[in-house]
Amino acid sequence: MLQMTGIHKAFGQNEVLKGVDFNLKEASVHALMGENGAGKSTLMKILVGIHKKDQGDIKYQNQNIDFKHTQMSEEAGLTFIHQELNIWPELTVLENLFIGKEIRNKFGILNEKQMKKEARSVLEKLNFNISLRKVAGHCSIGEQQMIEIAKALMTDAKVIIMDEPTAALTDKEIKQLFKLIKTLQNEGVSFVYISHRMAEIFEISDQITVMRDGKTVLYKDTHDTNYDEIVKSMVGRALTEQFPERTVTPGDVLMKVNALNNDNHQMSNISFELKKGEILGFSGLMGAGRTEIMRSLFGIDKGHKDIEINGKKVNIKTPEDAMKHSLGLITENRKDEGLILDFTIEDNMVLPSLASFTKNGFVNEKSTRLFTEQMSNRLNIKTKRKALVSSLSGGNQQKVVLAKWIGTGAQILILDEPTRGIDVGAKREIYQLMNELTERGVSIIMISSELPEVIGMSDRILVVHEGKITGQVEGSQISEENIMTLATGGKLHATNIN
CATH class of the missing domain: 3.40.50.300 (P-loop containing nucleotide triphosphate hydrolases)
Known part of the structure; x- marks a missing residue:
């Protein structure tokens, strides 16, 4: 469905991507992993038109593409849920969900009734109960994350890119999100899933690509790899234990x-x-x-x-x-x-x-x-x-x-x-x-x-x-x-x- 080949990108003297390859299959969940600064988000920003690639080729549905801005990629069916949330804090939940995509009647007046109906439908799928009148700036980080996910689901997306989508969510919300991902996957939607949470990766993904220092170092079906191999691919060495031993005895x-x-x-x-x-x-x-x-x-x-x-x-x-x-x-x-x-x-x-x-x-x-x-x-x-x-x-x-x-x-x-x-x-x-x-x-x-x-x-x-x-x-x-x-x-x- 999507093929990125030999992607290079530098910001000044800082070479971030050094010939990255990435392939996404139709109706699959593909985990994109790597240390911070490995180039994961940069690669996806190039895909949707936020950054311009210096070199390489991108094919989407068997056609060469080079999106100039995010509106083009969204119209083609690619939606990016960023790690750093793009919430308008002064606007309500409803206004955030429809910003730039407002529904109007034939006289050009906002059709708030229809907007509320569609918003509630998506929020119900997420099992997310929040007032549409609540000002987004008063929402917690977790609530803002759910709003961003809901915005993506309100588009007719064929590919949804999720950058650390569960970082601020509870276990209950994560389970509901994964349930919805599986539903959409069965309907033909593909996902690029960026996360550092290993348990999630093995639960939700079909394939895994690992990046290190701006290069692709591992590509495997999820069931063919394991925690140790992924960690070693990410950091270039094996980690002996996840949490260091506590040696301090608390005092007074x-x-x-x-x-x-x-x-x-x-x-x-x-x-x-x-x-x-x-x-x-x-x-x-x-x-x-x-x-x-x-x-x-x-x-x-x-x-x-x-x-x-x-x-x-x-x-x-x-x-x-x-x-x-x-x-x-x-x-x-x-x-x-x-x-x-x-x-x-x-x-x-x-x-x-x-x-x-x-x-x-x-x-x-x-x-x-x-x-x-x-x-x-x-x-x-x-x-x-x-x-x-x-x-x-x-x-x-x-x-x-x-x-x-x-x-x-x-x-x-x-x-x-x-x-x-x-x-x-x-x-x-x-x-x-x-x-x-x-x-x-x-x-x-x-x-x-x-x-x-x-x-x-x-x-x-x-x-x-x-x-x-x-x-x-x-x-x-x-x-x-x-x-x-x-x-x-x-x-x-x-x-x-x-």
């Missing part, structure tokens, strides 16, 4: 949080303790209130809280207050809240700690360069420090966010979905860095929607359901079954605990 209580609430009533009386050198996991379903808890704790959202750090009461009303008390926050929405996209890597890394690089009102460029180079090497960011952050892959952008907060010397780091959209090799680098930070006495609060991740990295796990902490698991209690029981409002029985 560093922070106490009592009766935390916010003005939007999204949580009630949240209380917990964080120990020195601990990784404290927060788990729960999408919309449970995990992110809202951290935003309130960090002073972004207003509300009441009683916080003690090192036995002393502290007043955190703003993010500036939080930083003064040595807190750092990596938000789940790196694009809008974690980075200034038209700043360089170096500028973004040093921004929160600029005062420490300044003397007599002047920035010490040697110090900022050394810090940026050190963090880039440590996190394996293979791009020049003066490159714009907007030019990086999603995973490398996440590494920049992590680096900038490490640079502040924060003693309490809140990581909200720290490895979302990051490849398996880069995930392990971040896990190792988390371990190293806790060895130096840094305490970490980690929110993650990936149960294996929160289980594999946490010393204790607090589970949130409908704005309340419904339980804690640690040691032998830590299991997917126990976490999901608490996440859905249930209680643990003696048989669950043993």
